[in-house]
Amino acid sequence: MDARVRRAAFVTAAALAAAPGLRAQPPATDPPAPVAEAPLPEVVVEGQHEGPRMWTVRRGDHTLWILGTVTPLPKKMVWQPDAVREVLRQSQEVVPAWPAYAIGANPFTALRVYIQWRRMQKAPDHLPLRQTLPPQLYARVTALEARYDPNDRHLEELRPMVAAERLATRVLDASGLALHNEVQKTVLSLAREQGVRIRQDKLKIDDPVDVLKDAGSAPLSAEVSCLEAVVTRLETDLGPMQARARAWALGDVDALRRLPHADNTTACVAAVSTSARVRTLIARAEDDWLVVVQDSLAHNRGTLALQSMDRLLGEHGALEALRQRGYRVEGP
Numbered sequence: 001m002d003a004r005v006r007r008a009a010f011v012t013a014a015a016l017a018a019a020p021g022l023r024a025q026p027p028a029t030d031p032p033a034p035v036a037e038a039p040l041p042e043v044v045v046e047g048q049h050e051g052p053r054m055w056t057v058r059r060g061d062h063t064l065w066i067l068g069t070v071t072p073l074p075k076k077m078v079w080q081p082d083a084v085r086e087v088l089r090q091s092q093e094v095v096p097a098w099p100a101y102a103i104g105a106n107p108f109t110a111l112r113v114y115i116q117w118r119r120m121q122k123a124p125d126h127l128p129l130r131q132t133l134p135p136q137l138y139a140r141v142t143a144l145e146a147r148y149d150p151n152d153r154h155l156e157e158l159r160p161m162v163a164a165e166r167l168a169t170r171v172l173d174a175s176g177l178a179l180h181n182e183v184q185k186t187v188l189s190l191a192r193e194q195g196v197r198i199r200q201d202k203l204k205i206d207d208p209v210d211v212l213k214d215a216g217s218a219p220l221s222a223e224v225s226c227l228e229a230v231v232t233r234l235e236t237d238l239g240p241m242q243a244r245a246r247a248w249a250l251g252d253v254d255a256l257r258r259l260p261h262a263d264n265t266t267a268c269v270a271a272v273s274t275s276a277r278v279r280t281l282i283a284r285a286e287d288d289w290l291v292v293v294q295d296s297l298a299h300n301r302g303t304l305a306l307q308s309m310d311r312l313l314g315e316h317g318a319l320e321a322l323r324q325r326g327y328r329v330e331g332p
Helices: 002-015 082-089 107-120 135-148 160-174 182-193 208-216 220-236 238-250 253-258 265-274 276-299 318-324
Strands: 055-059 062-069 093-095 100-102 202-204 302-308 328-330
Touching: 055 276, 055 318, 062 182, 062 276, 082 182, 082 302, 093 182, 093 276, 135 160, 135 220, 160 220, 182 302, 202 276, 220 238, 220 265, 238 253, 276 302, 276 318, 318 328
Parallel strands: 062 302, 093 302, 100 202
Antiparallel strands: 055 062, 055 328
């Protein structure tokens, strides 16, 4: 139960909500009927690939290597991390993309968190999804469900922000894509095999039950907006998602930069930000990685870090932040 509790305490609070600034469309009097079309063919990446080349961040004779990842990636991809093995031979630490999170050792706290997480799965008024959503949006949800997961009968029982996560997982799975960060899992396993320290600082959550309560109290309009943003991305971005996954596997960073990237995370994170407690938690989690890699770079001759491409690239990304702090950043 510990893993589920940790996921409930942080991932649910940080990812399952919707931005108040995004409004659902007004209900239509005669919504279009869902059309069950054939899913897109699965993305298949044959052969063994190393993924993109790594960035190097240097100060003096100390080096930080950063391996950028993307989500989702092909489920059937065979990844050959020879370059990572070589970097690990020169590294004293590995820094994962996110901190670990802890809710304390009290078993009663863990039980209360689990109970609260279970309560959050359904809407507070226990209305089915068809009565919660505007008819137009509900028709789009059922069209995706019919196309990618026609046997799922559980979606109807969920609150909109939880339904968004479930729907995205099912659609991506049917498209040959996986949300789990298998690249990081592989790198951490290699680090353990080679005896390299894994530095994953713990983000202490002092009041996990209240964090979940805050996340669960998001306005219904915000949850609906989150679900609408996810549905829009699933309707329009599956092809580009598959192309990004293929580009990562082939090490084509230029293609990753060029490919359009529809973003639904803003809509699904901002709702929990109505709570100061959750805003602080999210900010701490986002800032922690940059603090840790700088400290590791200062103390180690070699460090390997992982981070998502979304957080690395761009004028507000982590690579630019390191440049502005005076580090020499080189990469593809």
